[in-house]
Amino acid sequence: MEHFEKGVVTKAGLNGTGLRVLIVHTRWNLPVVEALVKGTVNTLQAHGVEATNIVIKDVPGAYELPFASQSLLQSAKVPFDACISIGVLIKGSTMHFEYIADATSQGLMRVGLDTRIPVIFGVLTCLTEDQAFERAGLGRGPSKGHNHGEDWAQAAIEMALLNRG
Ligand code: DLZ
Numbered sequence: 029m030e031h032f033e034k035g036v037v038t039k040a041g042l043n044g045t046g047l048r049v050l051i052v053h054t055r056w057n058l059p060v061v062e063a064l065v066k067g068t069v070n071t072l073q074a075h076g077v078e079a080t081n082i083v084i085k086d087v088p089g090a091y092e093l094p095f096a097s098q099s100l101l102q103s104a105k106v107p108f109d110a111c112i113s114i115g116v117l118i119k120g121s122t123m124h125f126e127y128i129a130d131a132t133s134q135g136l137m138r139v140g141l142d143t144r145i146p147v148i149f150g151v152l153t154c155l156t157e158d159q160a161f162e163r164a165g166l167g168r169g170p171s172k173g174h175n176h177g178e179d180w181a182q183a184a185i186e187m188a189l190l191n192r193g
Pocket residue numbers: 054056057088089090091092115116117118119120124128
């Protein structure tokens with residue numbers, strides 16, 4: 029059974045017990061990234077993923093996410109069932125946003141296909157800082173927005189279970 033909530037179709041009854049999940053996050057835009065990581069971890073645990081099965085690593089910026097995600101997935105002594113790569117890109121006055129967003133999204137898709145381990149695209153590509161705060165549940169309005177880490181955690185569990193068959 030599925031239900032519709034805040035624009036995301038979530039699957040009911042997701043059980044992540046026994047799954048090993050890698051989280052790789054950037055240090056750019058750290059206050060927002062930390063809130064996203066927290067939302068991700070809380071939701072993984074709420075769905076049964078044990079704290080000892082969640083490994084968190086950090087990298088400088090979003091551009092480094094594909095390499096680090098692939099490297100960590102491939103060198104893991106105990107294999108991971110899913111990877112959630114988290115970062116926040118905020119558009120500036122130069123072309124960096126377009127180049128990094130494109131390279132990061134293409135790179136992360138490739139890592140998932142090449143390693144055959146699901147990689148979740150946890151990168152916010154925002155036009156303003158306010159958009160980033162809203163999407164990390166840190167919005168200035170009364171509702172504070174929605175923490176997308178919660179959706180990424182659910183997507184990771186769903187894809188890991190799908191991949192296990
Ligand atoms: C250089 C840069 C810029 C301008 N902006 C961001 C950003 O908004 N979010 C982010 O995660 N990283 C940014 N970076 C850093 C690049 O992703 C990368 O770390 C450097 O270009 C070094 O490869």
